Amino acid sequence: MRSSFRIIRCYTTAANSNNFAEEMKKHFIPTNSFQKAILTVGSAAISLLNPHRGDMIACLGEVTGESALIHMQQRISETQEGLEILKEKPRINSKTVSFDKLAEMPENTLGRVYADFMTENNITADSRLPVQFIEDPELAYVMQRYREVHDLVHATLFMRTTMLGEVTVKWVEGIQTTLPMCINGGIWGAGRLKPKHRQMYLKYYLPWAIKTGNNAKFMQGIYYEKRWDQDIDDFHREMNIVRLVKK
């Protein structure tokens, strides 16, 4: 299994961690606890009222996420692979990942699954907000990584970007990361499902998400960029992921 854990230079250029620290500094905004408190209340209210303000959800995630980020950092550093991520601080965007090349890979490779997912759902890897309010660059990176692998989590779990897919992924992520935003998103999002989807959600998706969240290896600690050519079934076996089957 380990054989597939190979560095594929031509598909991925590892951004070095210095770059990240510098970029972080550029975006970082120092805030005190009073300001964090208004940001928390304000961003929570605004993101509930205005569906177009995704930046508010990102902001809320940052100002409420500290202890979860520490937990995530801890879990990532439990494996060799995770330590490498924390050390190299790779970034995922169209500059560092060649989606054209991934799209040409064999059908059942992780890279191809990812590229297909992006095309099918019509999304780009370049739409992530930079972290702004987290001072510790190490924790800021964990948050950035969380945002950047979110699509990979979707893709490898075969969950689309529909409401049902999002809620399910949020549960998996929420259980693993303990980020308040994910947990809230899972609960809040479920309330908005259409009746037909809600039935499917309760019967198949939610139980599966809870199982996956608890059994699977920590998904933010996976160096996906080094696994583009891994067979997806092999990947699932390695990570303790069982695909959702609706009987």
Next chain:
Amino acid sequence: MALRTRILKLSNLRCVTQQASRLRAMSTQSTQTSPKEGPATATEEMKPGQTHFGFQVVAEEEKTKKVHEVFETVAEKYDLMNDVMSMGIHRMWKDIFMCRLAPQPETKLLDMAGGTGDIAFRYIKYLQNLGPSQGTHSSVTVCDINQAMLDVGKQRAQKLGYTPESCGVEINWKCADAERLDLPDDSYTAYTIAFGIRNCTHIDKVLEEAYRVLTPGGRFMCLEFSQLPNDTLQWVYDQYSFQVIPVLGQLFAGQWKPYQYLVESIRQFPNQEKFKSMIEDAGFRQVTYENLTFGTCAIHSGFKI
């Protein structure tokens, strides 16, 4: 409350895909704008050819560029943010400002740094309230260095239905730098600049140009943030400015840094007396000022004689 219910209703109407995209935004989301430049550093000594951009010391040419960027990025949200940050009080300040100017039907006004037209629209309203003008001709030229702000202003004028025929006042929009106006000498009877002079790199040049384009007898009026005479009040005001305003910028306009600049530039601007003497230095006479709301703002007035 009513507003809230309405917004909630609206958001319930939105289709599920949008909800999903909102949920999605927790991990992946773009905004149209990218944050500007690095963090502000505390006030430093200035060398020749340098100036303040908020608390940063920057090259003079750079300030113009940075100020331009600030207003470019905030143009769309500018009016909303004025209301949010001043809790609506800026409307009252501008109303008072127009009352003090007390324009007459033959006034030819140059509204410098006129941005989205707040002062120009008040001018038109004021003249309309005076009653129908008998054949006299009044005009306002809204001048700003930033086309994005002027564009928002033009749209607002259209929405308000202000055409020369409907309101009896001619409105011109002009994109120009207050420090270098390509306008003839002695061509306006009044010059206003509201919350604009603080953003200019050379205040003295702006004042000189104002003096030049005014006709003899013409009046210069400036509305600008100022300093509070009372230390305790100033402290309270500083806390609000520095602690709360950038947060409001982030929440309501999705931007922190332009609002940080705003509060820093306010603190950096000369106080009432200092600014008064600068106006006098430019040649204006009978220079006076009036404090508004404890001195958070001041109206300065002077005449070219």
